[in-house]
Amino acid sequence: MGIIIGSLAAQNWHRQVRQKGLGPAEAFDYVFNKTVEIRKEFGFSPMGIDFGVRSLPDTSRGYLEELKARLKENDLVAMVGFGSVAVHNDAEVRAASLAEARRNLEVAAYLGARTSNFGCQRNGRMTREGQIKVAIQMLKEIGQIAKDHGIRICQENYDYWQSDELIRICMETGLDNVGIQSDTGNWLILGEDPVEATRKCLPYTMHAHVRDYVLENDTYNGVAVGAGLVDFERVLPLLAQAGEKEDVIFSMEVDTDNRDEDQCAHDSYVYLKDWLMKNGHTEYLK
Numbered sequence: 001m002g003i004i005i006g007s008l009a010a011q012n013w014h015r016q017v018r019q020k021g022l023g024p025a026e027a028f029d030y031v032f033n034k035t036v037e038i039r040k041e042f043g044f045s046p047m048g049i050d051f052g053v054r055s056l057p058d059t060s061r062g063y064l065e066e067l068k069a070r071l072k073e074n075d076l077v078a079m080v081g082f083g084s085v086a087v088h089n090d091a092e093v094r095a096a097s098l099a100e101a102r103r104n105l106e107v108a109a110y111l112g113a114r115t116s117n118f119g120c121q122r123n124g125r126m127t128r129e130g131q132i133k134v135a136i137q138m139l140k141e142i143g144q145i146a147k148d149h150g151i152r153i154c155q156e157n158y159d160y161w162q163s164d165e166l167i168r169i170c171m172e173t174g175l176d177n178v179g180i181q182s183d184t185g186n187w188l189i190l191g192e193d194p195v196e197a198t199r200k201c202l203p204y205t206m207h208a209h210v211r212d213y214v215l216e217n218d219t220y221n222g223v224a225v226g227a228g229l230v231d232f233e234r235v236l237p238l239l240a241q242a243g244e245k246e247d248v249i250f251s252m253e254v255d256t257d258n259r260d261e262d263q264c265a266h267d268s269y270v271y272l273k274d275w276l277m278k279n280g281h282t283e284y285l286k
Contacts, residue, residue, distance in 0.1 A: 002283035006048025006251035025057035043286035048249035052081035080108035109149035211253035222256040224267035
């Protein structure tokens with residue numbers, strides 16, 4: 001068991017995709033190939049590639065079979081997000097969300113994903129407590145669907161649930177395959193200390209987005225890992241513990257508004273590989 005370095009593919013080069021005017025199929029191939037180049041340059045073996053079912057240009061069996069072959073040929077491990085979970089008072093909205101989750105988890109399983117991430121799509125007319133209760137009920141159902149496929153599901157910390165609420169949601173589903181995706185930078189958006197939040201959520205952490213931020217123009221803007229506000233020398237050893245029972249993917253993420261994405265990605269992978277080597281996490285390095 002150990003740490004697999006990955007790429008949050010679409011996010012790392014989203015500005016380039018936009019500037020080039022790429023359509024869905026071209027965009028997916030573009031970021032896929034960028035990830036392969038990184039794997040070859042840095043010797044990550046395998047390397048993770050993090051994408052959502054919704055980003056796929058096609059989910060037909062033929063396309064998925066070709067994609068599985070491409071993943072294997074390029075020594076990539078897929079981390080496939082199944083989408084969002086509707087936290088809503090309308091039963092029809094919830095039913096549609098469950099149906100989509102079922103379909104997308106089937107795709108994730110077919111591509112060999114062991115873990116699938118998601119976010120909650122909340123309805124503002126519900127009280128916060130009501131939203132938490134509905135999220136728990138929805139994840140009891142979706143979590144069981146995922147478990148039947150041998151998949152763990154994990155909710156990303158982004159801009160709403162606090163760490164205590166994420167933990168409560170996991171615990172009250174009663175399922176050991178429902179957990180948290182700990183995004184190192186997003187704890188700042190939530191007003192929490194990344195080190196303490198990472199430590200608190202560790203028992204439920206199944207996946208990580210490793211990213212760094214600086215605060216500019218009242219915005220948390222993405223920079224290369226190690227160049228911003230996150231104390232990675234304390235955060236990464238904590239996250240590494242999530243890989244003691246099952247491989248954990250550290251999907252490096254660059255989400256910048258105005259910096260060179262290629263340079264930020266390159267500098268981030270230099271930092272991460274150096275950290276792996278210094279700390280003896282070399283299971284998946286050539």
